[in-house]
Amino acid sequence: MVEHEVLQADAHRRVVRIGDTVRRPMHPWSASVHEVLGYLADVGFPFAPRVLGIDDQGREVLSYVNGDSGGDGWARVVDESGLRAMARLLRDYHDAIAGFRPRTDAVWSSGSAPPRPGELVCHGDFGPWNLVWRGTRPVGVLDWDHAGPRRPIFDVAYALEYVAPFRDDAESMRSMHHPSPPDRRRRLEIFAAGYGLTSLDGLADEVIDQQRQVLALVRRLAAAGQQPQASWLTDGTVAATEAHIAWSVRHRDLFGG
Structure with missing residues (x-):
């Protein structure tokens, strides 16, 4: 069974974890942020989540970083x-x-x-x-x-x-x-x-x-x-x-x- 956890329940920004991914709403600036995260991945910066795509609900899909936040x-x-x-x-x-x-x-x-x-x-x-x-x-x-x-x-x-x-x-x-x-x-x-x-x-x-x-x-x-x-x-x-x-x-x- 895939783990499903609500990480943030704000009406304007509902964030959920599904397995080893995080799903977040897209915004007008998301494409620019994805470029930043892609660049960080390319240069080997290990502390930022990786962009994995867009899901069938139009949410960005990021890698989940395990720990306390x-x-x-x-x-x-x-x-x-x-x-x-x-x-x-x-x-x-x-x-x-x-x-x-x-x-x-x-x-x-x-x-x-x-x-x-x-x-x-x-x-x-x-x-x-x-x-x-x-x-x-x-x-x-x-x-x-x-x-x-x-x-x-x-x-x-x-x-x-x-x-x-x-x-x-x-x-x-x-x-x-x-x-x-x-x-x-x-x-x-x-x-x-x-x-x-x-x-x-x-x-x-x-x-x-x-x-x-x-x-x-x-x-x-x-x-x-x-x-x-x-x-x-x-x-x-x-x-x-x-x-x-x-x-x-x-x-x-x-x-x-």
Whole structure:
């Protein structure tokens, strides 16, 4: 009997596992994402799922990566070895994708602008929930829907928002599995070193800048009626994001750099 498991039941994006495959809805940007994943397979990057085709329901078929993901990822990056490994994986991805040149007509979830000088195709949603973990070792990168051309520091800053984290003590302990208030400066340093940065100068400001970029993108997609962003305008998500940015600005001194 083929194993069938619902991995995500959101109305706008139902994801299921069937045997050793994952079936996900297609989007206008899926062809561009498939090119990225195909390129990664060609250059031997082992941490991304492989594109296996389109099924008879019009869903993309990807290889299943075995391990823990989703909410399990938070506890893995509390551990400093997991934090360091996550940073190293991000650098490995950026090194692997550096030679990729998307088609001039490529469409991404964020738009259709081609890469500018200094940009590469970032993952765009590089959080601990989108990694597959075995212990404190990440073995896969999931959910490439937000891939698109950006400066590499965007992925670094996006990850740091959640793993430093750029959140207050209460949320860090309640939602991110920290047993006590985190030493944010130390965690910033660990991640930066794992990625290969030689300086923290301006890094905290990059995190705040990407928070603002993401909020602006959410508003633009919501205005176009795209889900789940449209629902975030009314369910409190956008208001919470605004509050997170305000907290980051007020507590900028916690992060140094």
